[in-house]
Amino acid sequence: MSVPPVESAGAVLPSRRDPAEPEVLDRRESAGGEVVLRRRGGHCEVIVNGCFLMDTVDGRSERLLVAAALDGLAAVARPSVLIGGLGVGFSLAHAAAEPRWSRIAVVEREAAIIDWHRTGPLGAFSAGALDDPRVEVLHTDLVAYLAGAGERYDALCLDIDNGPDWTVGAENDRLYGPAGLASAAARLNSGGVLAVWGAQPSAAFELALREAGFTGVRTEEVPVERGVPDVVHLARRA
Known part of the structure; x- marks a missing residue:
């Protein structure tokens, strides 16, 4: 095992992380x-x-969530999309920048996050997408919304909590289980695409998607600076 050198007293060391206090x-x-x-x-x-x-450091995987879903809908001229989780706005901004989407619904249960986009600092990251006439913001719980009766979409792009295997709120586990996946399938048009963001690869979630009847299950990875890659799980309603 290598031992790092001992720096002399008073030396100015390079920062290994952002020194700013939050x-x-x-x-x-x-x-x-x-x-x-x-x-x-x-x-x-x-x-x-x-x-x-x-955070707003790196939005590549959130953008991939939307881009990969749209790529899977090449045969649909003007597809619709439901984004589950407004978050810091990367997914919504990427969707609004694409004219192919005919309708963009966003479900967010935290009123604070919606406010921070409308009148606060997060508006810089959603880039005015909330004012796009195609965009509808739904202030509700995603699991409850999917389980209810309602319109269908060509794509569901879900970025809730930290993904299937690591949730901060235990209530979000329902989204990634059999009942949640069945609700998601019921809200997709035939041949529609389900895209799910995750903080790490999950073979167990891939299996859950197949057991729920989805086809074409695959995972795309986005390397991060440290640790395991972010991922987007992709599947199609048969």
Whole structure:
């Protein structure tokens, strides 16, 4: 095992992380607990019940969530999409920048996050997408919304919590189980695409998708600076 060199006293060392202390911009209480918006350096981050949930450092996998779903709908001239989770806005902004989408619905249960996009710092990352006439923001719980009766979509792009295997809120586990996947399938048009963001690869979730009747199950990875890659799980309603 190599031993790092000992730096001399008083030496100025290169920073291995952003030295800026996080600044709390807003703090709200909701039905799901405490939601906090912080700024660290030039980026924003969202903390839920004391657990880090998302930030604005790197939105590649969130954009891939939408782009990969659209690629799977080449035969549909003007597809519709439901984005589950407004988050920091990367997925929505990417969808709004694509004229092929005829209708873009976004489900977000935290009123604070919607406010931070409409009048707060997160508006810079959703890039005015909430004003797009194709966009409808639904302030509700995604699991409950999918389980109810309603219109169908050509694509569901779901980015809830940290993905199938690592949820901050136990209630979100339902989305990735048999009942949640059945509800998702019921809200897709025939041949529609389900895209699910995850913080790590999950063979167990791929199996769950196949057992729920989805076809063409595959996973695309996005390498990150440290640790396991972010992923997008893709599947199609038969």
